[in-house]
Amino acid sequence: MEPIRKVCVIGAGTMGAGIAAQVANAGVPVLLLDIVPREGANRSAIAEGAVARMLKADPAPFMSKAAAKLVETGNIEDDLARVAECDWIVEAIIERLDLKQDLYARLEKVRKAGTAVSSNTSTIPLGRLIEGRSEAFVADFLITHFFNPPRYMQLLEMVVGPKSDPATVARVGAFIDRAMGKRVVLAKDTPGFIANRIGSYWLQVAVNAATDLGLAIEEADAIGGKPMGVPKTGIFGLLDLVGIDLMPLLLKSFADTLPKDDPYIATVRPIPLVEKMIAEGYTGRKGKGGFYRINREAGKRKEALDLATGEYRPTIKAEAPRAKLPQLVAMPGKTGDFAWAVLGQVLSYAASLVGTIADDIVAIDDAMKLGYNWKYGPFELIDQLGAKAFAERLASEGRPVPAILATVGDGSFYRVEGGKRRYLGLDGAYHDVVRPDGVLLLEDVKLASKPIMKNGAAALWDIGDGVACFEFTSKMNALDGEMLGLLGKAIAHVATSMKAMVVYNEGGNFSAGANLGLALFAVNIAAWGEIDKLVSGGQQAYKALKYAPFPVVSAPAGLALGGGCEILLHSDAIQAHAESYIGLVECGVGLVPGxxxxxxxxxxxxxxxxxxxxxxxxxxxxxxxxxxxTVAKSAAEAKELLFLRKDDGITMNRDRLLADAKARALALVDGYKPPEPPxxxxxxxxxxxxxxxxxxxxxxxxxxxxxxxxxxxxxxxxxxxxxxxxxxxxxxxxxxxxxxxxxxxxxxxxxxxxxxxxxxxxxxxxxx
Structure with missing residues (x-):
């Protein structure tokens, strides 16, 4: 398979520019083109302006300023012929079919044979986009739907046509996976594909239910947030984040393209309050505020919108119900009514779409977890509710029961057999959840084995080929004496029984550092000896790791702060996820690295x-x-700050981090000698x-x-x-x-x- 050596992105808006930045983050040159502005002498001002804005943006689309140098800018009048230099062309212009088709006609004349062309559209079917194009163009065309912001969102929905060339699809998919760090989910050519079809339905259902039940938005976010595995923004906070003005645009698009009997259509109704908010500039965080706002005239007071009156008021504290899903939907009053209104409609809608928007439930679950940051996918949530109980409640209310719910019966959509996770297919049989080649996940290892050793703060796993994985397991992966104790035992075990060790976990953060809560408690009771013991114990454990008679590779992702950073500094090599944020931050809390x-x-x-x-x-x-x-805001920046060495590795795709770290550790085994003390x-x-x-x-x-x-x-x-x-x-x-x-x-x-x-x-x- 020929590698993709250069990419062209056409359309320098928020999405197009972000896609170009992520290509550059992968170390690949990219040509960013847009139209010629109506005014001004600089014909490439739009693309140039996009790069300049990204260099100032926070969060930053670029992982380093060096990446920005890989972006060339131009315009589609003077520079379109330069697409012949590129192996993949990404179209990310305005969502108008006529403009896209006109651009494709021009591209057909200048692209080199075999160059992949894809659209970032989220609303226009592939079949419409390729109308009138040649067979060669159709074979090289597909949809690659990124999520905003492209650097940080892992989901990539890919739609291929019946005549798309499998080799082209594989080539683009491999680049998006390995170089750009995305998990590719195959979606069918239907409106909104997977995540936006279900996600926007979910948001609309929740807004309708909160309004109908007279809930405060804080109450709705508390019920529909953490208990359901939704990000801490909750529902209304998420709408503020993505932009309230996007909501009616999506609703109109779906209303125009979906069958009239689709349940989505029944959710679409005028919401005068939302229309008023948009008209007055209250479009969320990018505007003057949204469902929530900061009232600067009142001393930066946090305020929330009253859905009944349309007026802002001080926010109220709403506690998230501490109940599992079956108990949550059974609660009396507004809490249970709201939970069931959301879950009943959204999960049954998702279940009705299997085979229509995706071939299997895994694709739907992955899309919602990666695209909307749900902790659990729709079918994992149904398993928590109990598929049989869920179907029975739908039937008792006279609502349609999707066919796949009848198929699962009193079973579950997922189960573990023979150490492997399996899912229910449309054929009624269970199938293995298959990982792409080169993906090794600790969650899969755990299904098939037991830890070599563990305690409340850490565990040691055998990940094959003589390599052990040392995993932090405490809250926020905070480091304490219990972890240090197991680390010493792990070093002794690997020294006598294995070849190498990887330090890695699949939490949201590698480690936020030492357990400050324990330190504060020790200070409050004047347990100075215990604190000194923790400091000296950490020093001894980390030096034992450094001078162990086998190679140690640390594989961070997310925060690696304080003691988490120090374990990296004591490793023979580091294989870092691109989104690693590394630093020695002890001075910020009045301490020094210890x-x-x-x-x-x-x-x-x-x-x-x-x-x-x-x-x-x-x-x-x-x-x-x-x-x-100082904290490095990416692995690339960590190299500039020397938290990573020049020859340390960076993995773009989080799913591939453990496999890459394991391979790096094995490569160090032959002839390994511990370092000399400095x-x-x-x-x-x-x-x-x-x-x-x-x-x-x-x-x-x-x-x-x-x-x-x-x-x-x-x-x-x-x-x-x-x-x-x-x-x-x-x-x-x-x-x-x-x-x-x-x-x-x-x-x-x-x-x-x-x-x-x-x-x-x-x-x-x-x-x-």
Whole structure:
């Protein structure tokens, strides 16, 4: 299969520009084209402006500024012939059939034979798009529907036609999967495909039900959020996020394209309040506010819209019901009525569409989990309710029971047999959930085996070929003494019985760092010995990992902060998911890195060859990064900050991370020798004074608080090697002792504990 070496994206709006940025994030050159503006001398101003906006946007579409350099800009009048340089052309222009068809006619004249062409449409059927095109064009055409924002959303819905060339489809699909990091879900050529068909129906049903039942929007979000596995935004918060003005556009599109007897049509009804909000600019977060808003005239007061009066009022606290789904839908009053109104309609609608919008239930579940961030797909939710009970309640209310519910009977849509997860097909038989080649998931390993060892904070698994996987399992994967204890036992086991170890988990974050709650508790009872034991225990465990007689590869995804970052720094290699956010953030809570991070980070800079020789440059670089609690906002940025080495790997697709890390570990096995302990040459007291002057400069400019200066001085003392005037040689053990002493001094300071407590209660740093 020929690789895709260059991509052209036509349409530099939010989606097109975002798609181009993700191609560039994959390290592949991309040509971004748009129309010539009506005014101005710069004929490529629209595409150029899109790139400039993305460089300033937060969250950032680009994973690094270097990626932006891979985007060339132009316009479709002067530069369309350049699509001949590209292996894949993505059309992402306005949703108008006539404009798309006109563009395809022009592309047919200039593209090279075999170049894939796809549309990012979400509303126009593939069959309509290719009307009038040649057989060769039709063979190379497909729909690739990305979700916004393209960098962060993992779902890619792919629609292929009956005449689409399988080789072209496979080539584009492989690139989207491996290079762009998306999970490709095959959808049928129907309106809205999968996720938007069900997702927009769900939102409309929920809004209707909340209005009819007289619920406050906070109550609706509490009931229809966490208990159903919906993101913390809830329903109305999600509408604010995606844009309330998008809702009527989707509804109109579906009303125009779906059969008149489709249940979706019955949900579409005028909502005067929403129409009024849109007319007045209350379109959600991108506008003046939405169902929720921040009233800046009232001291940044959080307010919510009253659905009955249409007026804003202070938000109310609504507790999410603590009940499993069967109990939730059975609750008396508005809570149960709302839960059933949403789940009854949405899940039965999804069940009725199997075979129509997708071939199987797995595709539908994956689309909703990846496209709308549901924790569970529709059929996983039905399994929680009980398929038989669900069908019986529909029947008792005189509502249609989808055929697949009759097929499943009193069984379930998913079950585990022989260590494999299986799903019910339309044929009434169960089939294995098949992963793409090169995908290894720990959740699958767990179905077929038991852990080698485990406790409440961690577990060790055999992932085949002599490789073990060490998994954090605590809340937020916070690190504590229990985890450190099992890590020591795991190292001993792998040393005698296996070849290599991968540190990896499938939580939302690799690790948010040490368990600050336990530290705060220990401080409150003055258990200083326990805290010192935790610090020294962490240092010993991490050094044991570093000098283990086998290779260790850490595979982070999401947050890898504090102690989570330090375990990366002690690994032989790192295979990071592209969306890894790595940093030594201890100074933000009034502490210094205590598990060897200071020495390891200095050693990274010394060995990088990127800095001038001498004791000060690496120390200054480490001080700059650690004292400001800098966090890399991507794995690419982590390489720039040297949390990742130059030769550490980056995996774009989260599903492929474990397999890539395992392969990296096995590649290190032959001839493996543990690293030699570093010897540090540090600037001593004079260097500490220089760093202190820098911190004081930030203080005078209002960029650092009084206590920031104190914490920075403690850090500087560690990084410069202590109080001697010029430290010639400092051992690794000396660095650990300096870290431990500085940590214990700071942890005793009430100002540190104020920062820790604020972080635990609000999730935000205290600037004291």
């Amino acid at each position: 598990w060897g991070g200071c020495g390891e980070y200095i050693d990274r800079w010394v060995k990088s060859g990127l800095l001038p020789r001498g004791p000060m440059p690496a120390v200054a670089k480490a001080f700059e990064t650690i004292s400001t609690a 010897v540090f040459r540090l600037p001593g007291a004079s260097g500490r004074v220089a760093l202190g002057m820098a911190a004081e400069g930030f203080h005078k400019r209002g960029l650092a608080t009084d206590y920031d200066v104190v914490v920075s001085d403690a850090l500087a003392g560690v990084l410069t090697g202590g109080d001697a005037d010029l430290v010639d040689v400092v051992s690794e053990e000396d660095m650990l002792a300096l870290e431990r002493a500085a940590f214990m001094k700071r942890v005793r300071d009430p100002r540190t504990m104020a920062r820790v407590e604020t972080m635990l209660t609000t999730g935000k740093p205290l600037r004291n």
